[in-house]
Amino acid sequence: MTIEQPKPLRGQIALVAGATRGCGRGIAVELGAAGATVYCTGRTTRRHQSPMKRPETIEETAELVDTAGGLGIAVQVDHTEPAQVESLIARIRNEQAGRLDILVNDIWGGEDMIAWGRRFWEQSLEDGLLLLRQAIHSHIITSHFALPLMLEHGQGLVVEVTDGNTLRYRGQLYYDLVKTTAMRLALAFDHELREHNDENRITALAITPGFLRSEWMLDHFGVTEATWRDAIEQDVDFAVSETPRFLGRVVAALAADPKVNRYAGQALTSWDMAKVYQIDDVDGRRPDWGSYTPVN
DSSP states (O other), X not given: OOOOOOOTTTTOEEEEEXXXXXXXXXXXXXXXXXXXXXXXXXXXXXXXXOTXXXXXXXXXXXXXXXXXXXXXXXXXXXXXXXXXXXXXXXXXXXXXXXXXXXXXXXXXXXXXXXXXXXXXXXXXHHHHHHHHIIIIIHHHHHHHHHHHHHHHHTEEEXXXXXXXXXXXXXXXXXXXXXXXXXXXXXXXXXXXXXXXXXXXXXXXXXXXXXXXXXXXXXXXXXXXXXXXXXXXXXXXXXXXXXXXXXXXXXXXXXXXXXXXXXXXXXEEEHHHHHHHHTOOOTTSOOOXXXXXXXXX
16 A cells, blocks of 8 residues: 655645756755645746756656656746746736745856856956846846735745855855855845734745755766766765755755744755754765865
8 A cells, every 4th residue: 555645735836946957956846745836947948948058947847846746837937037037926826826835046057157266357257247147136036026926825935045054255256146145135035024024924044955966066077866976986075965856855844844934034054954854865865064064
């Protein structure tokens, strides 16, 4: 006899902005596994490839959400374009009876724009400013249209995906601005929500993965998810790496936690929250990047 797994997010509506691959895909799939309906947005579809020129598509993500037990809805959206985001939120309002419970801002797309080891004035100004638009402006634009819909329902969770949970410099100006701004947005959203609605039960927070075994990272090291341990010879840090689904499971647990508001405005980590919620990665391991690298 098959025992159905609990679905604590059944009936809830989520928007994962930037769900094509990486953390966004992992979060979308695990929200689906918890029973949510997940709008999976991004630029790359089976008919259109973004400038990233990656093979992953939003349709694939939506299908993975379905397989996991949720309902995935793929919508092509460029989140730097306000009109497209406004149209998306109007569609969610219409299709879901005015309900949006979970917003995940995970738009990034900057791997090929970062020139590591060079001072910022030696790098492409055009690329740097484009990265700020893609990975900061897009989060603000999306939240501008999504938060009013969430406020109408009066409860929910806003997640800003970042890298690290401290203010240490991340080695490259534009990358640092993107990742520290994500944490600041979570803090700002929390203050704005509390200030303008005393009855608000919407929690805004930021969260970081550890050493992420994303599709891009696997390709970079010439391995697959099945053979990822072979990359440890190239980079010992791979030994404590985690899949995007690990972060996804943490976000799903936060979304299902009736006391999640205790984390409002904070920058959390996958490894700390995995201990709180007793969560393992898909391979049964529980990576602890914080113990391995204390400064994040």
